[in-house]
Amino acid sequence: xxxxxxxxxxxxxxxxxxxxxAERVHISQSGxxxxxxxxxxxxxxxxxxxxxxxxxxxxxxxxxLAHARAALAAAGAVGQSVDEVTELIRGxxxxxxxxxxTLTPLFEALAAFHEAHPGVEIALLEDHxxxxxxxxxxxxxxxxxxxxxxxxxDGLHALTVISERLVAAVPAGHPLTRRRRLTLRDLAAHPIVxxxxxxxxxxxxxxxxxxxxxQPSIAxxxxxxxxxxxxxxxxxxxxxxxDSMAAAHRDRLTARTIDDVETPALLALIWKSTHNPAVRELxxxxxxxxxx
Numbered sequence: 120x121x122x123x124x125x126x127x128x129x130x131x132x133x134x135x136x137x138x139x140x141a142e143r144v145h146i147s148q149s150g151x152x153x154x155x156x157x158x159x160x161x162x163x164x165x166x167x168x169x170x171x172x173x174x175x176x177x178x179x180x181x182x183x184l185a186h187a188r189a190a191l192a193a194a195g196a197v198g199q200s201v202d203e204v205t206e207l208i209r210g211x212x213x214x215x216x217x218x219x220x221t222l223t224p225l226f227e228a229l230a231a232f233h234e235a236h237p238g239v240e241i242a243l244l245e246d247h248x249x250x251x252x253x254x255x256x257x258x259x260x261x262x263x264x265x266x267x268x269x270x271x272x273d274g275l276h277a278l279t280v281i282s283e284r285l286v287a288a289v290p291a292g293h294p295l296t297r298r299r300r301l302t303l304r305d306l307a308a309h310p311i312v313x314x315x316x317x318x319x320x321x322x323x324x325x326x327x328x329x330x331x332x333x334q335p336s337i338a339x340x341x342x343x344x345x346x347x348x349x350x351x352x353x354x355x356x357x358x359x360x361x362d363s364m365a366a367a368h369r370d371r372l373t374a375r376t377i378d379d380v381e382t383p384a385l386l387a388l389i390w391k392s393t394h395n396p397a398v399r400e401l402x403x404x405x406x407x408x409x410x411x
Contacts, residue, residue: 215263266319310338
């Protein structure tokens with residue numbers, strides 16, 4: 120008994136016609152008929168009643184059909200398992216990371232994945248969040264860490280790893296340090312230094328300004344939080360950052376939460392599908408790293 124015989128048997132049973140079954144399995148009708156005959160000879164029973172215009176299963180055929188389908192499904196599962204192992208032995212994984220973001224847990228996850236699966240080539244791509252999201256949508260990027268103002272872009276899965284309020288960071292002596300409560304309108308009276316369009320933090324800031332019909336003066340833009348902080352420390356504008364970004368520069372900048380911007384800036388891992396076993400494995404390592 121061969122798998123192809125079972126495949127032809129199932130095709131004829133479902134199509135109820137030898138000609139249509141032959142078209143489905145891409146061989147001649149005579150080839151299908153010959154293989155079914157051999158299967159019947161081996162089983163010692165006819166599987167089809169061929170006396171009518173429509174091919175009908177016999178009692179023996181009905182008894183055999185479910186087992187034939189199960190055997191084909193099991194064979195397919197074997198092939199899939201081997202394919203998954205092969206992809207984890209010598210596959211390729213493209214990981215995206217938003218520009219200017221350095222998160223140790225992500226690097227730890229990549230290192231742990233590489234140690235467990237050294238044959239999988241890892242490509243790390245830095246870009247703006249919008250373009251990374253597009254890359255995940257098209258399949259050019261398997262998994263990406265992005266900044267976003269929403270929990271998950273349309274059609275994608277997401278895992279939020281950081282959720283923080285926006286803050287304004289200014290050097291000592293700046294007028295904003297004397298305010299007990301800091302609002303978006305207070306910021307709009309000063310030049311702003313922030314991240315460029317296409318980043319999650321900028322999206323939150325722009326949406327908040329639009330909601331209040333404010334048009335702040337964006338004096339300078341930089342993709343890296345360190346660069347934004349450095350420019351603000353030199354008096355070139357008020358830095359708009361997340362809480363943890365500003366905390367790294369508390370020795371030279373005073374950070375104040377922007378009270379009326381309640382929507383947090385998110386850092387999230389996004390992916391489209393876990394059909395790729397390498398993506399599933401990296402997600403496992405990433406969850407473990409960020410949880411720790």
